[in-house]
Amino acid sequence: MSLDPRNLSILLHVARSGSFTAAAKALNMSQPAVSIAIAQLEDRVGTQVVMRDRKGATLTEAGALLLRRAQAIENILHSAEQEVAGHREQIDGPLKVGGTPGALVALAPPLIARLAVEDRGLAVQAVEARDEDLAPMLRMRAIDLALCTASREEPPSDIIEVPLQSEPFLLLAAPDNPMPDQGVSIAEAAIFPWILPLADGATRRQLEAVFLSAGVALPKTILRCDALATMKDTVRKAGFLTLLPASVVDTEIKAGLMRAVPLLDGPPPRRLAIWRMRGDDLSAPAARFIAGAQALSSP
Numbered sequence: 001m002s003l004d005p006r007n008l009s010i011l012l013h014v015a016r017s018g019s020f021t022a023a024a025k026a027l028n029m030s031q032p033a034v035s036i037a038i039a040q041l042e043d044r045v046g047t048q049v050v051m052r053d054r055k056g057a058t059l060t061e062a063g064a065l066l067l068r069r070a071q072a073i074e075n076i077l078h079s080a081e082q083e084v085a086g087h088r089e090q091i092d093g094p095l096k097v098g099g100t101p102g103a104l105v106a107l108a109p110p111l112i113a114r115l116a117v118e119d120r121g122l123a124v125q126a127v128e129a130r131d132e133d134l135a136p137m138l139r140m141r142a143i144d145l146a147l148c149t150a151s152r153e154e155p156p157s158d159i160i161e162v163p164l165q166s167e168p169f170l171l172l173a174a175p176d177n178p179m180p181d182q183g184v185s186i187a188e189a190a191i192f193p194w195i196l197p198l199a200d201g202a203t204r205r206q207l208e209a210v211f212l213s214a215g216v217a218l219p220k221t222i223l224r225c226d227a228l229a230t231m232k233d234t235v236r237k238a239g240f241l242t243l244l245p246a247s248v249v250d251t252e253i254k255a256g257l258m259r260a261v262p263l264l265d266g267p268p269p270r271r272l273a274i275w276r277m278r279g280d281d282l283s284a285p286a287a288r289f290i291a292g293a294q295a296l297s298s299p
Contacts, residue, residue, distance in 0.1 A: 007041040008070040010034055011049065011059075015067050019056040041066070068140055075141040082123075083283075091121035095285040098127045098137050099147030100203070101228050103272055106167070106247040107147050107293060114292045115285075122285055130226070131201025135159060138277050144286050149202045150273035162274040162290055165297035169207070169243045169270065171263040172235050175256055183262030186214045193221035195231050195242035203270070207243050210267050232258070245270055272297075 013023040014034065024031040042049050049063035059067060082094050097108065108126055115122050127143060134146040135156055155161040171189060173179060179189070190211065196218075197204035211218055223240060225231050228248060234240045235258055243266070252258045274290055276282070282290070 003044055003066075004037075004040065005073055007037045007044075008066060008073060010037040011041060011063065011066060012070040012074060014038065014050060014057050015059055015063070015070075018058075020052070023057075068136075072139065072141045079141070079144075091123050092283075092285040092288075094123045094125050095145070095283070095289060096125045096127065096143045097145050097147060097289070098129045098134055098143035100131055100134075100149070100199075100201070101128050101226055102203070102245050102248050103147040103149065104128060105228060106245060107164070107272060107296075110296055111289060111292050114296070115288055122288075124285075130199040131203065132199070134275060138275060141277075144276070144283065145289060146275040148273055148275060149206075150271035152202070155275065158278050159275050160278050162276070162294070164272045164274065164293055166269040166271045167246045169263075169267050170246050170249060170253075170260040171266065172242050172244055172249055172258050173261055174236050174239055175259050177239065177241075177259065177261070179261045181261070183264050185264050186210055186266075187216045189241055189261075189263065190216050190219050192219065193223070193238070193240045194219040195223045195225055195234055195240050198224040198226045206267050206270070210243070210263075210265065214265050243267065 010023065010027065010029075013026050014020060017023045017026060020034045020038075021031050023029075024034045027034070038050050045062060045066070047062045048060050049066055050057050051060055079094060079096070097104075099108070104126055112122075112124060115124075127137075129137060129143075129146075131148060134143075134148055137143045138146055138159065150163055151161060171184075173192075177192075196207060208218065223231075223234060225234070228244075231242055231244070232249070232252060235242055236252075243263070246260075249258060249260070253260055274293055276286070276290075
């Protein structure tokens with residue numbers, strides 16, 4: 001006999017509320033009924049999933065494992081409701097796309113513009129996230145697809161990586177920055193204040209490796225930030241330097257709001273990718289999104 005999804009839903013409410021009594025109230029059930037459901041779940045998996053004391057209820061390690069599955073089921077059911085409602089209105093989706101800020105800026109606008117001209121409507125939700133959060137969000141079905149920097153190693157075994165376009169990183173400065181047009185070394189650039197990624201992900205490691213490879217210490221003044229608007233304004237108004245993918249700053253460079261200075265020992269280009277869960281059937285909008293991304297990335 002398989003796990004009862006209703007018992008997993010009750011476990012989810014116990015975890016969120018921190019007690020059987022509060023979970024029962026949220027579910028409009030009696031407290032004994034919640035206790036019976038948890039007991040049935042524990043009997044089915046053969047181990048304790050919730051610990052109860054005077055302070056309330058907390059999950060065991062086994063309970064925490066089940067919690068992720070319960071969250072995934074909740075997300076799947078919620079998406080199913082939205083999908084059916086949209087179908088009645090000739091709208092595909094919702095398609096939930098997560099991504100790092102830079103990957104979303106580079107890929108989402110041209111892709112959505114491409115898909116928006118098709119006959120059917122499309123409901124898209126774009127969610128900014130850190131590199132390290134994308135795989136857990138996929139597994140919990142909080143997102144359908146992830147836009148990210150392609151892995152240097154093999155991606156996790158339960159995830160399929162679809163490689164897309166590559167693009168260079170640019171060293172960015174204010175228009176009046178005195179650095180020479182012919183370019184600078186990382187040692188020469190390191191005397192200025194810098195903006196570097198805050199999130200501990202692939203991009204942060206790649207950019208910090210530029211300093212390490214050149215044997216140069218990180219700048220003394222660093223702003224750790226992942227918000228693109230803040231990063232751009234700090235470059236323009238406070239004289240900081242940063243490295244950003246070319247697509248992220250194309251508009252500002254063309255408008256003369258920032259200048260790109262050749263970095264003689266800069267990082268290799270970044271390769272963008274789409275992640276999706278292995279074994280999951282692609283929805284129609286997800287398939288359209290991936291196909292559109294691959295078409296945009298073709299030479």
